[in-house]
Amino acid sequence: MLKDITLGQYFPGNSFIHRLDPRTKILIIITYVVMVFLVQNFIGYAALALFLAVCTTVSKISPKYLIRGLKPILVFIIFTGIFNLFLTSGEVIWSMGFLKITREGVRFAAFMVLRLIFLILGTSLLTLTTSPIALTDGMERLLSPFKKIHLPAHEIAMMMTIALRFIPTLLDETDKIMKAQSARGASIDSGNIFARAKAMVPILVPLFISAFRRADELATAMECRCYRGGEGRTRLYELKYGRVDFWGWVYTAALLAVIILLNITFGSF
Amino acid sequence: MDNIVEIKDLVFEYKDEDTGESLRVLDGVSLHIERGEFLAVLGRNGSGKSTLAKHMNAILTPTSGTVLVDGIDTSDESRLFDVRRRVGMVFQNPDNQMVATIVEEDVAFAPENLGVPREEIRRRVDEALDIVGMSAFKQHAPHMLSGGQKQRVAIAGALAMRPELLVMDEPTAMLDPGGRAEVIETVKKLNREGGMTVALITHYMDEAVRADRVIVIDNGKIALEGRPREVFSQVEKLISLGLDVPQSTYLIHMLSEKVPGLDKTVLNDEECAAELLRAMEIKKEARP
Numbered sequence: 001m002l003k004d005i006t007l008g009q010y011f012p013g014n015s016f017i018h019r020l021d022p023r024t025k026i027l028i029i030i031t032y033v034v035m036v037f038l039v040q041n042f043i044g045y046a047a048l049a050l051f052l053a054v055c056t057t058v059s060k061i062s063p064k065y066l067i068r069g070l071k072p073i074l075v076f077i078i079f080t081g082i083f084n085l086f087l088t089s090g091e092v093i094w095s096m097g098f099l100k101i102t103r104e105g106v107r108f109a110a111f112m113v114l115r116l117i118f119l120i121l122g123t124s125l126l127t128l129t130t131s132p133i134a135l136t137d138g139m140e141r142l143l144s145p146f147k148k149i150h151l152p153a154h155e156i157a158m159m160m161t162i163a164l165r166f167i168p169t170l171l172d173e174t175d176k177i178m179k180a181q182s183a184r185g186a187s188i189d190s191g192n193i194f195a196r197a198k199a200m201v202p203i204l205v206p207l208f209i210s211a212f213r214r215a216d217e218l219a220t221a222m223e224c225r226c227y228r229g230g231e232g233r234t235r236l237y238e239l240k241y242g243r244v245d246f247w248g249w250v251y252t253a254a255l256l257a258v259i260i261l262l263n264i265t266f267g268s269f
Numbered sequence: 270m271d272n273i274v275e276i277k278d279l280v281f282e283y284k285d286e287d288t289g290e291s292l293r294v295l296d297g298v299s300l301h302i303e304r305g306e307f308l309a310v311l312g313r314n315g316s317g318k319s320t321l322a323k324h325m326n327a328i329l330t331p332t333s334g335t336v337l338v339d340g341i342d343t344s345d346e347s348r349l350f351d352v353r354r355r356v357g358m359v360f361q362n363p364d365n366q367m368v369a370t371i372v373e374e375d376v377a378f379a380p381e382n383l384g385v386p387r388e389e390i391r392r393r394v395d396e397a398l399d400i401v402g403m404s405a406f407k408q409h410a411p412h413m414l415s416g417g418q419k420q421r422v423a424i425a426g427a428l429a430m431r432p433e434l435l436v437m438d439e440p441t442a443m444l445d446p447g448g449r450a451e452v453i454e455t456v457k458k459l460n461r462e463g464g465m466t467v468a469l470i471t472h473y474m475d476e477a478v479r480a481d482r483v484i485v486i487d488n489g490k491i492a493l494e495g496r497p498r499e500v501f502s503q504v505e506k507l508i509s510l511g512l513d514v515p516q517s518t519y520l521i522h523m524l525s526e527k528v529p530g531l532d533k534t535v536l537n538d539e540e541c542a543a544e545l546l547r548a549m550e551i552k553k554e555a556r557p
Contacts, residue, residue: 133370165370168412214365221366224326224358225379225426226350232384236377236391 010131016244017059017129022138024245028252029126035259036118041266044259045114051255052121059129069124070117077116084109136160141239154230166214173210177203273355273434273466274302274325278334281320281489294320296489297334302434302468307460309480309497310470313511317489318470322438325468326356339433354383357427359437363419363444364411372414372422373398373407379430390429397425400463401455417448421455428459434466435459441473453479474501474515478536485510498534517541524548 012018020028039045056063070077090104127135140157147153178188181202188199281295294317302308312318323329324336327343336343338352360366369375373394380390398404401421411419420440427435437456441449453476459465469476477483483500485493487510493500501507504514504522514522517538525531528548535541 133374161369165368165411168410169364172412214362217360217362217365218368220323220328221358221360222368222378223328224353224356225368225430226353226382227378228350228382234381234384234387234390236374236381236387236394238387 011061011065011128012131013060013129015059015129016247017055017125019242019244020248021239021241021245022130022134023142023239024241024248025126025130026135026138026142028248029122031252031256032122033119035256036115036122038263039259040263042110043266044262045118047255047258047262048118051251052118052125055125059125061125061128066121066124066128070120073116073120077113080116081109081113084112132164133161136164137235137237137239154233158230162218166211169214170207170211174203174207177206271303272301273304273339274300274468275337276300276324276334277337279321279324279331279336280333281317281324281329282332294489295324298486298489298491299334300484300491300494302466304433304466305460305464306466307457307479307481308466308468309477309483310468310486311472311474311477311483311512312486313472316486318486319438321486322358322436322468322470325434325436326358327352328358350383354379354430355433357424357430357432357435359420359423359427359435359440361439361442363416363423366423366426367411367419370410371407372403372409372411375411375422376425376429379426383430393429393431394425397428398422400428400459401425415448416444417451420444420448420452424452424455424459434468436468436470438470439472440469441471441476449473449476472512474513475537478515485512487511497536501536502534504533521545528552 017025035048039048053063056066085101085105085108086099088102088105088108090102092100093103093106094101130138136157139160140153143151143153143156182188186199186202188196188203190196191199277299279295279298280293282291282293284291296317298317298321310318310321320329324331324343325338327336327338327349330336330344339355341348341352341355343352367375368378376394376397377390380393385393395404398407401424403418403421403425406414406418406422411422414422423440424435424437435456440456441452444452456467456469457479460467469480471477478497478501480497483493483495483497484491485500485507492510493503493506501514501518504519507514513519515536517535517540518533521531521533521535521541521544524545525533528551530551531548532544535544
């Protein structure tokens with residue numbers, strides 16, 4: 001059951017989107033997030049939707065797969081919608097008992113829901129088309145100017161790499177411990193929520209102890225291989241900007257211009 | 270200089286945090302490792318053999334005595350990385366010594382740390398993976414490999430440093446028989462064909478039998494030292510030190526009590542079979 005978890009579900013490919021430098025992709029996503037909050041009317045969202053649809057088609061990622069990414073936060077989206085719908089004050093257009101819906105509420109709820117959906121879809125597109133290593137590499141390079149203000153860019157990236165490296169190892173281990181505890185009569189999948197939470201203790205304790213032991217051994221092994229932080233380190237693969245990155249920025253800039261234009265022309269809806 | 274490692278009167282103590290008393294793990298060990306040699310270090314659990322290994326690349330430094338690696342004192346902190354790059358280490362648990370999520374990136378880890386130029390890293394990674402026969406798995410994720418394959422990648426990771434000495438601390442203890450054979454064959458090949466100096470710490474006798482020289486450690490002291498044939502013929506002594514002897518050696522040892530004139534220095538199954546045939550001849554001749 002734990003095998004189903006695949007973090008950062010990366011789909012290898014060689015599309016335009018895949019070939020973008022991870023640094024470009026991260027920066028574009030940041031711009032995209034800004035745009036999602038910048039949009040003031042529904043026509044703007046239509047433009048964003050069109051942009052996403054084009055990106056998805058180009059990347060050859062199945063749209064079904066992209067939309068499936070919304071499932072885990074569906075409850076959250078619905079709650080956000082409902083709260084905004086009923087709790088925004090303004091011109092009442094419908095009421096029943098203590099419940100009332102206002103014109104502003106409808107508008108606000110729709111905006112919130114759309115924003116959430118666009119945020120999730122955009123960021124999933126990033127993780128689906130970028131390998132975890134490329135992502136951490138890109139992040140390290142983007143953060144490296146902040147080393148001057150003592151931001152440990154290399155260390156953050158190294159921690160992420162090691163975390164990614166050990167996810168499968170620790171999942172395997174959890175599986176083994178669960179089986180070992182069930183073999184001794186521990187019931188993990190039954191009882192109410194409190195009983196289940198309690199049943200997790202005999203799994204988590206050995207898992208933590210083992211994780212600490214692993215960390216200790218890994219640190220020794222890294223020292224043996226002359227690890228001494230990011231100072232003076234070279235890389236097997238250096239990131240390089242290419243022509244695709246230029247075009248990536250052209251498209252993003254065009255979208256930003258369109259959205260600002262739409263905001264000015266149609267105002268807030 | 271012919272010795273890559275020279276250890277003189279090495280004593281290592283550490284303080285038990287609970288009781289505050291100091292425990293002596295190594296108690297006056299002196300040994301040397303010659304260039305190109307295949308040395309096996311044997312000893313039961315807690316004998317101090319892993320502690321000894323960790324002194325060879327300055328992960329631990331002596332409480333007293335000296336450890337010289339290629340003439341460099343490991344206590345000299347300013348030359349720490351000069352020592353470490355000369356000594357490749359492979360540990361017991363293959364999962365806990367891999368850093369990267371892709372095989373080739375893991376092998377590249379040490380040269381990256383040493384600041385080797387990119388083209389040179391590429392060359393070293395390809396070469397190291399080729400030596401251990403893992404080139405086909407370059408782009409694989411480590412968790413998709415078998416135990417033996419992971420250990421071979423770990424060896425490649427150490428080789429990419431271009432070390433002068435390869436220290437292996439029970440590299441086969443967590444592997445199945447197939448994986449063990451894979452790893453030991455790789456090490457043997459490295460030593461024979463590549464001229465790599467190897468220090469193999471193990472408690473498997475059949476692995477030690479293949480070495481040029483064997484050292485047995487007990488209670489932090491060197492208990493026995495010599496060629497495998499000399500060491501393993503001392504069956505009683507080995508058993509008293511809590512070690513096994515190769516089964517064929519043990520068989521001949523038992524038989525020799527009944528059959529005089531047997532050569533007690535057999536090491537493997539073939540030699541044992543030959544010796545048994547000879548024993549049958551001796552018996553025949555003894556009969557009227």
